[in-house]
Amino acid sequence: MKSLRRLLESKTAIVGLVILxxxxxxxxxxxxxxxxxxxEQQLKLRLKAPSWLPGGAEGHWLGTDQLGRDVLSRVLWGTxxxxxxxxxxxxxxxxxxxxxxxxxxxxxxxxxxxIMRLGxxxxxxxxxxxxIAIVAVxxxxxxxxxxxxxxxxxxxxxxxxxxxxxxxKEKEFVEAAxxxxxxxxxxxxxxxMPNALTSMIVIATVRVGQVIIWESGxxxxxxxxxxxxxxxxxxxxxxxxxxxxxxxxxxxxxIAIMLIVLGLNLLGDAMIDAFDPRFSRESS
Amino acid sequence: MYAFLVKRIIHTIFVVFGVTLLSFFLIxxxxxxxxxxxxxxxxxxxxxxxxxxxxxxxxxxxxYKLFLFNAVKGDFGKSYYFNQSVMKLIxxxxxxxxxxxxxxxxxxxxxxxxxxxxxxxKKDSLIDRTGMVGAIFGMSMPxxxxxxxxxxxxxxxxxxxxxxxxxxFEHLILPSIALAAGMWALFARLTRSLMIEVFSEDYIRxxxxxxxxxGRVVLRHAIKNGMIPLVTVVGIQVGQLISGTVIVEVVFxxxxxxxxxxxxxxxxxxxxxxxxxxxxxxxxxxxxxxxxVLYIYLDPRxxxx
Numbered sequence: 193m194k195s196l197r198r199l200l201e202s203k204t205a206i207v208g209l210v211i212l213x214x215x216x217x218x219x220x221x222x223x224x225x226x227x228x229x230x231x232e233q234q235l236k237l238r239l240k241a242p243s244w245l246p247g248g249a250e251g252h253w254l255g256t257d258q259l260g261r262d263v264l265s266r267v268l269w270g271t272x273x274x275x276x277x278x279x280x281x282x283x284x285x286x287x288x289x290x291x292x293x294x295x296x297x298x299x300x301x302x303x304x305x306x307i308m309r310l311g312x313x314x315x316x317x318x319x320x321x322x323x324i325a326i327v328a329v330x331x332x333x334x335x336x337x338x339x340x341x342x343x344x345x346x347x348x349x350x351x352x353x354x355x356x357x358x359x360x361k362e363k364e365f366v367e368a369a370x371x372x373x374x375x376x377x378x379x380x381x382x383x384x385m386p387n388a389l390t391s392m393i394v395i396a397t398v399r400v401g402q403v404i405i406w407e408s409g410x411x412x413x414x415x416x417x418x419x420x421x422x423x424x425x426x427x428x429x430x431x432x433x434x435x436x437x438x439x440x441x442x443x444x445x446x447i448a449i450m451l452i453v454l455g456l457n458l459l460g461d462a463m464i465d466a467f468d469p470r471f472s473r474e475s476s
Numbered sequence: 477m478y479a480f481l482v483k484r485i486i487h488t489i490f491v492v493f494g495v496t497l498l499s500f501f502l503i504x505x506x507x508x509x510x511x512x513x514x515x516x517x518x519x520x521x522x523x524x525x526x527x528x529x530x531x532x533x534x535x536x537x538x539x540y541k542l543f544l545f546n547a548v549k550g551d552f553g554k555s556y557y558f559n560q561s562v563m564k565l566i567x568x569x570x571x572x573x574x575x576x577x578x579x580x581x582x583x584x585x586x587x588x589x590x591x592x593x594x595x596x597x598k599k600d601s602l603i604d605r606t607g608m609v610g611a612i613f614g615m616s617m618p619x620x621x622x623x624x625x626x627x628x629x630x631x632x633x634x635x636x637x638x639x640x641x642x643x644x645f646e647h648l649i650l651p652s653i654a655l656a657a658g659m660w661a662l663f664a665r666l667t668r669s670l671m672i673e674v675f676s677e678d679y680i681r682x683x684x685x686x687x688x689x690x691g692r693v694v695l696r697h698a699i700k701n702g703m704i705p706l707v708t709v710v711g712i713q714v715g716q717l718i719s720g721t722v723i724v725e726v727v728f729x730x731x732x733x734x735x736x737x738x739x740x741x742x743x744x745x746x747x748x749x750x751x752x753x754x755x756x757x758x759x760x761x762x763x764x765x766x767x768x769v770l771y772i773y774l775d776p777r778x779x780x781x
Binding site: 318326328413436443451453 | 487490491492494495497498502503505512612613615616617618620621624625627628632639715716718719720722723726727737738741742746749750753756757758760761
């Protein structure tokens, strides 16, 4: 509770939370408040500047793209998909990593060696390179992208959870549970896992932002989610040939990515300070 | 120290072996690799002939042995799309990627270390706060998007720098900044944390008490001792750098391995993709091993232990 109070007293956390709350709100109600159908093409209004600029298209606050589609409406629709991918991939990676880390730390032995060495091998691949290669082979779809980011992201959680289990498994409360006849499974999930959850949540918070950036990169390369689903990365790719005539096509989706990731990074930073006083002293 | 070195080398050999295994299985992920390597209109006879010619009808373990044997010789076959040896193709692209990555890394360190040290010395000042806010923004933006924004400003609007391609130093500036931004931010934050800790150490107080000039205290004592953990993070960041290179090279039309991978993926030239992934991963593993060895030399405590 003290940690939570420290978190809520932090200005960094508040700024992060406000940005995130607005992003989540945009993801939920964005499609209903979007001024235009994000797929509607108005070829007469191709590459029109934002309405607040001289010569801008009236009613199009962030301008229109190369097919006359409203940039603001597309950015709002893109928020939903970015959050869905970020949260789902991190949930899968976190659950998988936590489970494997708990098992490795608690049971040790061969299973620990095998799983941790597999992690070492996976970490040898620059992450986005591995994801690009797998998606290129498996094909692009929403499910594939979420699964690949989810499955490929387990190592960091597993290593952290394993470390926590190793530091806790000889502690008195675990010994006591053992003496009381608790089963291994109950000790692991009932006694040890709650202690690992805080670290998992902190890592996951920052990781959601990273997945959002990586996914946008994948979509930018044409290896992400296929149309008609709107992604910020594809908006950037489509706007790239028009950097000189329609800078707004690339600028605003990028700002949207930056803001949401900024919110997550600020919250993540504040969480580290609040939940881990040792780290807080180091970085203060 | 030698036990550590031997252990580290054995670990590296094991990981490199695992990397070859995973790279080999990449093109088997979707099942039959002939589906990936042949055009969609290929007949069953074509597939059977191709499967036999490529050895895909052999058991997987035999195929892997052959792949490993050829990889050790540097033979990754011929690129269907570029119509030349994959190794030669990669060899032509490596210098461009190394050049871009090196300049980006030097740029990131060159900005981050002074900024981190100044931020630590003037903790909570305007310069500290501005630097750290800038750093968190730098960590939050996709590097390829920053690249496009730099193109709009410095190439399109101001016309100072070229939009793309490889040539003189002016071609390197924008892609290097784009690639360096995320790392710069991370290094600056880390340097600040490390320096805050170091500045409170007794030996720094002693150095100051001896009457050494502040510049000398910072350079000879604080940075030299306090920055050792940064070496490890720099090694780890090489992975991020390689990941970032793939997209930044596409944005700036930079003729490196990253762009080659993307071109090969769209041309369904999977042997090239496989070879690039393998080579980059092995390079990453070796760089990290070198960083660990360097760490031993930099930190005498490890030698003693």
